[in-house]
Amino acid sequence: MTPDLTLLFLAAVVLTLAARLWLGRRHIRHVVAHRGAVPADFAERIPLAAHQKAADYTVDRCRARLLTTVVDSALLLAFTLGGGIAWLHALWAARLDGIAYGLAMIFSLLAISALIDLPFSLYRQFVIEARHGFNRMTLGLFVADLVKQSLLGLAIGAPVIAAVLWLMGAMGEAWWFWVWLFWAGFNLLLMFVYPAWIAPLFNKFTPLADGEMKTRIEALLARCGFRSSGLFVMDGSKRSSHGNAYFTGFGNNKRIVFFDTLLERLAPAEIEAVLAHELGHFRKRHIVQRIAVTFAGSLAFLWLLGQLIDSPWFYASLGVPAQNHTLALILFFLVVPVFTFPFSPLLSQLSRRHEFEADAYAAEHTAATDLIHALVKLYEDNASTLTPDPLYSAFYDSHPPAAQRIARLQALA
Numbered sequence: 001m002t003p004d005l006t007l008l009f010l011a012a013v014v015l016t017l018a019a020r021l022w023l024g025r026r027h028i029r030h031v032v033a034h035r036g037a038v039p040a041d042f043a044e045r046i047p048l049a050a051h052q053k054a055a056d057y058t059v060d061r062c063r064a065r066l067l068t069t070v071v072d073s074a075l076l077l078a079f080t081l082g083g084g085i086a087w088l089h090a091l092w093a094a095r096l097d098g099i100a101y102g103l104a105m106i107f108s109l110l111a112i113s114a115l116i117d118l119p120f121s122l123y124r125q126f127v128i129e130a131r132h133g134f135n136r137m138t139l140g141l142f143v144a145d146l147v148k149q150s151l152l153g154l155a156i157g158a159p160v161i162a163a164v165l166w167l168m169g170a171m172g173e174a175w176w177f178w179v180w181l182f183w184a185g186f187n188l189l190l191m192f193v194y195p196a197w198i199a200p201l202f203n204k205f206t207p208l209a210d211g212e213m214k215t216r217i218e219a220l221l222a223r224c225g226f227r228s229s230g231l232f233v234m235d236g237s238k239r240s241s242h243g244n245a246y247f248t249g250f251g252n253n254k255r256i257v258f259f260d261t262l263l264e265r266l267a268p269a270e271i272e273a274v275l276a277h278e279l280g281h282f283r284k285r286h287i288v289q290r291i292a293v294t295f296a297g298s299l300a301f302l303w304l305l306g307q308l309i310d311s312p313w314f315y316a317s318l319g320v321p322a323q324n325h326t327l328a329l330i331l332f333f334l335v336v337p338v339f340t341f342p343f344s345p346l347l348s349q350l351s352r353r354h355e356f357e358a359d360a361y362a363a364e365h366t367a368a369t370d371l372i373h374a375l376v377k378l379y380e381d382n383a384s385t386l387t388p389d390p391l392y393s394a395f396y397d398s399h400p401p402a403a404q405r406i407a408r409l410q411a412l413a
Helices: 002-033 048-079 084-093 098-131 139-170 172-201 212-224 260-265 268-283 286-308 312-316 325-365 368-381 390-396 402-412
Strands: 205-207 231-234 245-248 255-259
Touching: 002 048, 002 325, 002 390, 048 084, 048 098, 048 325, 048 368, 084 098, 084 325, 098 139, 098 325, 139 172, 139 325, 172 245, 172 286, 212 231, 212 268, 212 325, 231 260, 245 268, 255 260, 255 268, 260 268, 260 368, 268 286, 268 325, 268 368, 286 325, 312 325, 325 368, 325 390, 325 402, 368 402
Parallel strands: 231 255
Antiparallel strands: 205 231, 245 255
16 A cells, blocks of 8 residues: 555645646736736726736745745655655654654754745745835844744744643544644634734734724724724734734634724725624624634544554655654644645635625625725735636635625625
């Protein structure tokens, strides 16, 4: 069975890489072909120069993604069939054992991946984002963020990984169920503590000032029956000129956060409409549905790993001569994405349906025209292409294309 799985894995890597490259090149051609004219539905709202800027920004980002896709695929093969994991195993197994060995293996792989990705992150931030006028981050802030993220990942990740490895060794054949329970509980806890304890490490959150905007929002929250632990403005402008708004938190610790760049750009009625859209996700229970899908998927994958973990051919077919819980965990989560990529449109479709439902909810509680105006401004300010390739969009975009969203909102208006 070993040669069969090796060939299947190789075929999946090659086909997934080929599909990603084909979709990306198709997307670039489609965007470039429509660069010369603003779509008719937006001709009176978005200038040609803004449309062309969005096209150029989209093409630059897509080309960078294609390059990282090739590098990621090469790194995956180097780690597995190329002997990278086997070499790290020989290095650490001779020095450590048990959970200490597992932590050393996993953090070594993460560190190598991060170092290889670092030049691409710098290029995206300081070349692509800067070229199109979005970057406001200094190199010092980039380094500070990187250090904070690394330390935070170590402080949180090490105990979590240690707990998972302990459960895998101590809970017998049903370890996968106990790991799933722990992982689900940890994620719910993280959602609860993130707003107050983690997010402020990277950004400053200021309570929304009293005035027309706050009065409007509080009235909207009352109409929609939504309780939050506060309305906050985030200093997103210190990193980027992109604008956004979002909910964060869980249970009684929910916060509503506005980027300062969003408040600068949109009128109060438009901000109210954007918030109504986000409230729609809450009232339609989209967040609960997404959590349920994520938890169900993780349970299925952990069960599958439980069936493979004691099979020597699973390790040997992926280039690893040894067999233990740490190696099983590493191999499984490296390999799974190349087999699940064909199912990406299913998750995208679910997310798009949620976006349409949230738009409809916003149109019930605010003026649909206000949401239309807000979306058009956000498309222009964030340089979001109005003409994505439909097939590429089906795989990669969690939000519906601009033309579809605007058309539905116009019908509701």
